[in-house]
Amino acid sequence: MAVKGIVVTVISALIGAALFTVLLVLGVPAAFAVAWALLLLAVVAATRQVFVDEAVVWPPEAPRAESRGSDVSRMAWAINTRTGVAGHVVVRRVQGVVRRRLAHRGLDLDDPDDHPRIDAMLGDGVRASLHARDVQRADIERVLDALDRIPTDTEETS
Template identity: 35%
Template sequence: MRARVLGPAVAVGVIVGVAVWFFGASPWWAVALALVGAAAIALWRAMPGLEEPIWPKREPETGPGARDDVHVLGWAVADLRGHVQLRALDRVRAVARDRLAQRGLDLDAESDRAAIESLLGTRAYRTLHSNVSSMPSQSALLACLDALDRVKELA
């Protein structure tokens, strides 16, 4: 590691110092600029690269039977603008399909729309049928999850 950092730093320092002195600077300026050049190269070479992590990646500590679905879903819920990401919406849609199928309803069937809206509410129905160009907000997704919880309690 030292040779990888100090070798190029000393070489650049000597080259800069001699070049500055050769072109007419005083010896003190040549030494000062040589030290600055050597320090800059030493810092640049000592920085960790992408393949050298600053600290090791910590694996989550999970006990037997533990799952991290809630943690992963929490990070997948919102984008930078506060809209729900497609991955999270797809998971909520899967839950909705299961809950509605228990009542004989199909989320994607237009014939079941009125029954689903009366069961979940219009806002939850619109949230479940959002598309990529108009993703719902976090509050709309939470309202949809609350409506799905009420459906589960009624069963």
């Protein structure tokens, strides 16, 4: 039992004994004084019980599912419709796609020695448009169109 519970129990017992003594002084028979003291102790004990767990809310909240927005919707919101500037989320995602597609060809987007071959494959200015300060929506479309023109491994074998 916690210290607080012990203190409350001792105080309750002292109040019960005081009530018993007062009732005896007033001339109440001892059996009735004991009954009143026990009744007081029973009321104190009953009111100390936790009948309802206050931490539990009813009805319980439904479990919240991990809500993840789709990548497409996140990227769509990353493009400013007023200015047409693509956010860093879109630019990084497109750069990742370009890096993977070029890696299949043995090219590295960050290697200056590969830049002439990348420009020949994607088109003039396409590679540079991904590294501009403000990448426009039209630049993203141009990069994606250039990637679509690169044949994939399955297209080359068929």
